[in-house]
Amino acid sequence: MEYPTKIGDWMQICILGSGAFGDVMLWTNKTTEESVAIKKCKFQTASALSDKQKERWHKEVDFMKSINHLNIIKFKSLPHDLETILLKYNPTRLPLLSMEYCTKGNLRRYMLNEPIRLCGLPESDVRAVLRDISSGLSYLHSNKITHRDIKPENIVLQHCDNRKTNIVYKIIDLGYAKELQDTVVSFVGTLHYLAPEIFRNKPYDHTVDYWSMGLLVFEIICGLLPFLPELNPFERYEKIRDKGPDDICIYMQYSGALANSSEIKKENFITSCLKQNIETWLKRVLQFDPSKRCFSSLDIFEYLHFILDKxxxxxxxxxxxxxxxxxxxxxxxxxxxxxxxxxxxxxxxxxxxxxxxxxxxxxxxxxxxxxxxxxxxxxxxxxxGALISDSISFTVPKLVQQVLQISVSFQLRHVRNLFRQALFFIYSEKLAVEMLHTGFELYVKYLGVIVERVGQEQKIAHLKLAALLRHIESITNNKICDVELNDNKEAIECLVHLKRVLSSLERSKNKYIEFLKESSILTRLWAEVLDLQEDLEDCFRVCLISEQYSKISSKNFLEMKNNETSKEMLNRIAKVISDTIKLKTKFIHKNEKLKNCGRDFGILSAFGEELINWIQDYVIHIDHLSSVFEQTYLRYRQLVEKENTKIENCCDLEEGNCLIEENKDIRFKFEDILSKSVLAHKNYIKDCLGPLG
Structure with missing residues (x-):
């Protein structure tokens, strides 16, 4: 009896996956565009299945109907007409398992989507997977269920509008799940991800999921499994059994010798802080002894969320x-x-x-x-005062260095690992140049802010000074000295003080005029920076490390060409690496414009920042001077007119004297700025900008 592919408005689109006992098919309603994933037993007769296999199938369906969690695939009831007909083509009479359809495939396919993911997923994806799958597993464990088959193929990606990445991760395939109180030992799960106690056919509990989760976490961060993935499962088990309690990785060296490590591989995209925390977590969950897969204060998943919340x-x-x-x-x-x-x-x-x-x-x-x-x-x-260091070097992985030595013989079994390291090296160099470009643009933007800020502060100072001068002129009317003071000693002191304030103000005004003239240098320096920016943008455009990355990250790069020997393929990898090094050397170490850029930026930013600080101090001083002048002048008029009242909060002469000294300090400070930030670079300014006007 041929299985139908169309039932009413429903059409079978494709087979999403196939396991030992069942196939999962995608059905879509052409009218409503609703989709559903349907798992059915692949056997043609019920007698082909053992009673235990039938029981496992029923349990999976029952599990799915009872579970409700964001990070576990949801059961989805079938329309009656579709279910009725599909059951007619179901010779085993086992129930159909209908589930929500996750549109973005499984985690394995996602990890293989781009060659760069051989080095692991971006940190944002790593964090999302860790948070989602640990939440789903924690929910299962709280309901007395252990999954027993956690692996990338059993994690699917669903679209989610509420997330920055628009993806939520869900656990699927509870066919191997069991109730925790079930003490029956069974050899189930995928061999690569099996906990040692299952492999040894020993009793086990929920900690087998900790082990599988640990392998998954290492794999999505590094792009490969931690324990000798090139060996068969039985050989690998023997090596895992002998590892130390802090070892989270076993790998084969170029020489063929095995090495244990307590660290995640260097080729990854997570921050060093997260890496250190994850290594601590992995040392617990990858304990050979299941009784040691725990923390004293928090359970495994709580501790993982504690890490992710940082x-x-x-x-x-x-x-x-x-x-x-x-x-x-x-x-x-x-x-x-x-x-x-x-x-x-x-x-x-x-x-x-x-x-x-x-x-x-x-x-x-x-x-x-x-x-x-x-x-x-x-x-x-x-x-x-500098953009980049003169001592920038290359961190070329040891395995990659050996390939660059063309005379060194190389075994093909190391090619995948070599490719990972070469790919990561070139990606890192490309990223460094991209980040340098972003930093360069940010620095130029920052310099523009400084120039704009100097102009704004200058306008404020100009308005303040002009207002003070007008105010002084209006209240004194140039007649301060036209009064006979005779023996009015206090009035004479006020008059002398007023004259000193006016004299100080005159010197301050002259210094400000000088400032306006000298600060025009900043505008000319800014024009020079803008010219330099255009030149450096051209340099970034011709730095073609991204092209080298495109070559090595192409999906067919590792395929051997017609009649190509392994040596020729290794030479291809070596050429991309050496071309990348040449490009970076030319761009970083032989680019005079890039070297001079930091000096030019440093001069402008130092001069501009000090000018801004000086103007702000000057404006505060003008405000103080205005207040002291007005109060001293009013006191003087009272004394002349023989009024006995005192002005409330009137400043004494000593405070005025302090402000006069402050005026002197501000003038000296401006001269010091000119001396340090401009005159010290007189030759540079002369060479770049010509004589000052």
Missing amino acids: RIIKVFSVYKLEFYSYEINDGTLLGTLKDWISRDIKIPKKDLLVLFKNEPMFCHDDDAILHELVTEDTVFVFKK
């Missing part, structure tokens, strides 16, 4: 072209982050410039709360 901020050092990461909380200060960065990249804190991609503001107080400033997880840090 906020990690990524820092890209433009100067070193390196990533760093730090755990922060609601009270972490910007100054604390700078302390950490200074410690790690060996640059004094005062020489650091931290910019936020979402908001390249002029400056932030070190006491600012970090989480209030950062809306994205990556911040950029620069060394003032």
